[in-house]
Amino acid sequence: MKLYNLKDHNEQVSFSQAVKQGLGSQQGLFFPLELPEFELTDIDEMLEMDFVSRSSKILSAFIGDEIEAHQLHERVKSAFAFPAPVAKVTDDISALELFHGPTLAFKDFGGRFMAQMLSYVSGADEKITILTATSGDTGAAVAHAFYGMENVRVVILYPQGKISKLQEKLFCTLGGNIQTIAIDGDFDTCQSLVKQAFDDELLKKAIGLNSANSINISRLLAQICYYFEAVAQLPQEKRNQLVVSVPSGNFGDLTAGLLAKSLGLPVKRFIAATNANDTVPRFLQAGEWLPAATVSTLSNAMDVSQPNNWPRVEELFRRKTWRLTDLGFGAVDDETTRAAMRELADLGYISEPHAAIAYRLLRDQLQEGEFGLFLGTAHPAKFKESVEEILGQPLPLPKELADRADLPLLSHKMAADFAQLRDFLLYK
Numbered sequence: 001m002k003l004y005n006l007k008d009h010n011e012q013v014s015f016s017q018a019v020k021q022g023l024g025s026q027q028g029l030f031f032p033l034e035l036p037e038f039e040l041t042d043i044d045e046m047l048e049m050d051f052v053s054r055s056s057k058i059l060s061a062f063i064g065d066e067i068e069a070h071q072l073h074e075r076v077k078s079a080f081a082f083p084a085p086v087a088k089v090t091d092d093i094s095a096l097e098l099f100h101g102p103t104l105a106f107k108d109f110g111g112r113f114m115a116q117m118l119s120y121v122s123g124a125d126e127k128i129t130i131l132t133a134t135s136g137d138t139g140a141a142v143a144h145a146f147y148g149m150e151n152v153r154v155v156i157l158y159p160q161g162k163i164s165k166l167q168e169k170l171f172c173t174l175g176g177n178i179q180t181i182a183i184d185g186d187f188d189t190c191q192s193l194v195k196q197a198f199d200d201e202l203l204k205k206a207i208g209l210n211s212a213n214s215i216n217i218s219r220l221l222a223q224i225c226y227y228f229e230a231v232a233q234l235p236q237e238k239r240n241q242l243v244v245s246v247p248s249g250n251f252g253d254l255t256a257g258l259l260a261k262s263l264g265l266p267v268k269r270f271i272a273a274t275n276a277n278d279t280v281p282r283f284l285q286a287g288e289w290l291p292a293a294t295v296s297t298l299s300n301a302m303d304v305s306q307p308n309n310w311p312r313v314e315e316l317f318r319r320k321t322w323r324l325t326d327l328g329f330g331a332v333d334d335e336t337t338r339a340a341m342r343e344l345a346d347l348g349y350i351s352e353p354h355a356a357i358a359y360r361l362l363r364d365q366l367q368e369g370e371f372g373l374f375l376g377t378a379h380p381a382k383f384k385e386s387v388e389e390i391l392g393q394p395l396p397l398p399k400e401l402a403d404r405a406d407l408p409l410l411s412h413k414m415a416a417d418f419a420q421l422r423d424f425l426l427y428k
Contacts, residue, residue, distance in 0.1 A: 022211035055225035088340035103140035110219030111141035131183035133190035143171035223256030245362035249302035271328035278331035
């Protein structure tokens with residue numbers, strides 16, 4: 001598999017190199033040189049396969065012969081060791097539940113697959129530092145995926161006071177090779193610090209720097225697989241008029257869905273669902289890219305005003321000669337989010353803010369004869385306080401959260417200062 005840097009098309013790397021490197025020069029994202037496509041008969045056969053076998057075939061189409069088929073299958077089996085069920089909400093709307101992994105969020109798929117790939121492509125004595133920013137769920141998924149791995153140090157930056165307490169407990173209580181830093185700023189501030197680190201060539205070489213954000217191609221490719229798993233669970237008559245609504249922050253999940261469509265998965269259209277951080281909806285409406293200051297919302301994992309993956313979306317549309325005007329979009333404020341959560345609860349489905357936003361926009365934009373699917377990206381209990389307050393009913397804690405709820409936080413605190421972060425990475 002060859003990938004090219006979106007900011008320098010002359011920089012081309014292998015899959016293995018892209019996994020280890022994370023970003024290209026000028027902080028450019030890597031993108032597949034070839035965009036594989038399956039025949040309709042292949043798609044039909046794949047939808048009859050089990051999740052792991054199908055996912056191995058999908059990933060092999062991108063990775064090629066860099067990883068032997070049986071090795072890839074075993075590593076996918078290890079990474080995707082939990083289900084992604086489709087749950088009925090109404091006759092024409094269902095939820096794809098992506099929160100049945102160890103950290104109760106969709107990022108378990110990408111985080112665990114990246115850990116498998118990094119361990120495969122790295123030398124036994126190669127020391128690696130994973131530096132990543134999180135707006136909530138990435139931190140936990142990456143921390144648990146890499147926890148205890150030899151020669152891998154994980155440093156996670158997150159905005160202090162801007163993620164839920166239970167989200168924080170999931171990844172800031174591990175210790176060992178996992179270090180967490182609460183930054184005085186928002187998610188975009190954390191992401192900017194990560195990018196500065198990747199621009200520092202001496203630092204990169206000194207600590208073997210890598211990133212586990214959705215900028216890493218292995219995480220992105222892993223997320224393609226659960227879109228196929230969702231369609232495989234739908235009756236044939238619902239597959240042909242499928243509309244998928246994706247709660248969007250950094251836009252990795254939507255990128256993966258669009259790559260699934262590019263492979264041949266029958267999706268009529270996608271909806272990019274955001275909260276008040278609505279850079280993309282405003283761009284799609286007016287054609288101007290004007291990021292505003294990030295604002296804090298109920299759906300904190302989507303509090304991103306400069307989404308990193310958007311250049312990949314634009315590149316895919318350009319390469320496929322699709323029209324951006326065909327992409328659905330919308331932004332939902334906190335008041336409407338609360339109303340959507342209550343509406344779902346009345347329908348017998350308990351949700352959290354991110355999924356509720358995707359549901360609301362799907363409900364509003366679904367046309368007669370279409371079938372809608374919205375992504376449930378995190379377990380409601382990860383937002384226990386806000387969900388209980390909005391719905392007025394107690395929410396039991398799943399074991400994954402209950403086991404960590406009372407553990408002390410092991411985080412460092414830091415100003416949004418790159419010099420301080422650099423010293424920490426070099427000497428702590």
